[in-house]
Amino acid sequence: MLKIRDVTRYAADEYICRAQNQNGEAERRIRITVNFAPEVTVMEPEVYAAGGEVVVMSCAVSASPLYDAYWTKGSDVNGKRIESDWKYRIMSEDESDQMPVRFLTLIIKKSIVSVQDYGIYTCVGKGEGLVAHGYVELIQRHQKMIGKHV
Template identity: 30%
Template sequence: MGVGGCLVVPWRCLVVLCLRLVFLVPAGVPVRSGDATFPKAMDNVTVRQGESATLRCSVDNRVTRVAWLNRSSILYAGNDKWCLDPRVVLLSNTKTEYSIQIQDVDVYDEGPYTCSVQTDNHPKTSRVHLIVQAVGFVSEDEYLEITGITREQSGEYECSASNDVAAPVVRRVKVTVNYPPYISDAKSTGVPVGHKGILQCEASAVPAAEFQWYKDDKRLVEGQKGVKVESKAFFSRLTFFNVSEQDYGNYTCVASNKLGNTNVSIILYEISEPTSSTLFQEETTTALTPWKGPGAVHDGNNGTSRRAGCIGLLPLLLLHLLLKF
């Protein structure tokens, strides 16, 4: 089944019958010498379902009558439309071209179409085959709209088109959402004098953030004595190799890209270096704490627990005696 169909009017049908018998080329009519290339052969036309197909036929000043046919049905004869289908329209009828257009093409429109011309000698025809692709890319009116998109909605999206004719066609689209930096992690750090100290600032941003460090109003740069500034795509690290009293204080990490910037304050503060006596007190406290794990002996009267044996305290007592001498 194709486009078209003759108008059911007796006198017109008679004309159509005459056109088919007189005007159209019977099968097997030879082409005379000198006319072998006229009309020119047409390439097949391939369109996707729902698009418009244009069928073009080249003519010249030798042509006296023209027509387009779909199988045995006349679509147009000259400027006169002979089909009922409103999708079929005449585009051009000039001295050089005779063309029609089929709008909103469907699969049943696929098939052969014939351009028939009448010259001073005899009728000639040229055939074109219309190919309709039933499955293809998503049509232009199919889209996904995301209003007020956020950075959490970035990622890969998948679109699938399918029907009963062929297997689904899948296309993937990666969506990148640009946003200004936000600092996700930055903690103050305590370090004893003379030890190594590290301050780290982590930020998420697209495009990637650039980092800067400040102490008070002074910017810290790479190569400054005793300090190393190391920045990657999502974090920046400030390293002090030998912390002095002057290094303690408030530091500012600034993260920026072309969409904006943000900053956070981080404090490098002093803590006391642990001594041997401090370590002993911590170990003793830990040892004397009631043990509630496996191996504990529970007193059924008062509900308290005690560890079986005191042999675990002996090494600590020996260590304490050695530290006195």
């Protein structure tokens, strides 16, 4: 018999029970899953960029079950989801049974950064009737004027 007290998400795993006696051996496996609400962690809450630079924003979304994870422009978690296209590239490293975390990377392609690109981006995670989010602010970095007087 196995008793797990005060179960947290970290108890989720495959457990094996083995028995052996003079009559033989037996083995049973059981997988335990632990449901938990979504959590979003952004790698850097502020990202600085100037025109002509590639911009990279990353987040980690965990939940069990995890139904969806995506980026939006602005602070509205129900806003228009950003898809990979000529301007953006979305990379996703999906979760596994051993690791219920999905890593999302949003890339704004080189030389595309313009005034309307600056501002808030939201990483959204959706689970069992719950939504979590984290914000990244893209801030314009001003080029230093070396050797020039204003």
